[in-house]
Amino acid sequence: MFSIEWDKSLSVGVKQFDEHHKHLFDLLNKIHASVIGNSRQDDLEAVINELIAYTSYHFRAEENLLGVRKHADLSLQEKEHEYFTMKVLEFKRDTINGKMINSTELLWFLGNWLLHHIMDVDKRYSTHL
Numbered sequence: 752m753f754s755i756e757w758d759k760s761l762s763v764g765v766k767q768f769d770e771h772h773k774h775l776f777d778l779l780n781k782i783h784a785s786v787i788g789n790s791r792q793d794d795l796e797a798v799i800n801e802l803i804a805y806t807s808y809h810f811r812a813e814e815n816l817l818g819v820r821k822h823a824d825l826s827l828q829e830k831e832h833e834y835f836t837m838k839v840l841e842f843k844r845d846t847i848n849g850k851m852i853n854s855t856e857l858l859w860f861l862g863n864w865l866l867h868h869i870m871d872v873d874k875r876y877s878t879h880l
Contacts, residue, residue, distance in 0.1 A: 754783040755862055761869050764877040765816075771809040772869055778802045779861050786854040795854070796846040802861075803839055810836070817876060824875050831872055835864055 757773045778801060785795050810832040817825045842857055 754780045755866070756780075761866075763869065763873045765880050768809075768813060768873070771805075771812070772865075772873075774805060775802075775809065775865055778805060779858070779865060782854075782861065783858055786858065792846060792851065795852060796843070799839065799843050799846065799852075799857075803836070803843065806832075806835065806839070813873075816880065820876075820880060822876055822879050824872070827872060831868055835868070838864075 755776060757769075757776045761772060762769050763772070778798060781798050782795065782802070785798055810828075814825065814828055814832065817828055822828075838860060842852055845852055
C-alpha cells in the first residue's frame with residue numbers, strides 16, 4: 752500500500768485547482784491511514800463520504816471554468832469525472848450493503864486515477880487557462 756504527496760510536478764497552473772488536488776491527496780492519505788491502522792469500516796465509509804462530497808465540489812468547479820473558457824477537452828473531463836464518481840459510489844454501495852471494502856483495490860484505484868487524471872487530463876488545460 753502507498754500514500755502519495757502532492758508536489759509541484761502535479762501543478763496544473765491554476766492555484767484553486769492545485770489546492771483542490773492537494774486536498775484530494777490528503778483524503779487519499781486519510782484512507783490509506785485508515786486502512787493501515789485497521790480502522791473500523793464506519794471510519795473508512797466516513798472518509799469515502801467526504802471524498803464523494805469533495806470531488807463533486809471540485810469537479811463542478813473545474814467543469815464550470817472549462818465551460819466558461821470553452822476548453823476543447825471539457826467533454827473528456829466530464830467523462831473522466833463521471834467514471835470516477837461511478838467507481839467511488841460502487842465502493843460506497845458495498846459499504847451500505849455490508850460488504851467489506853477491498854481497501855487495496857480502493858487505494859489502487861484512487862491513487863492511479865488521481866495521478867493519471869492530473870498528469871494526463873488536467874495538465875491539458877494548464878496553458879489554456
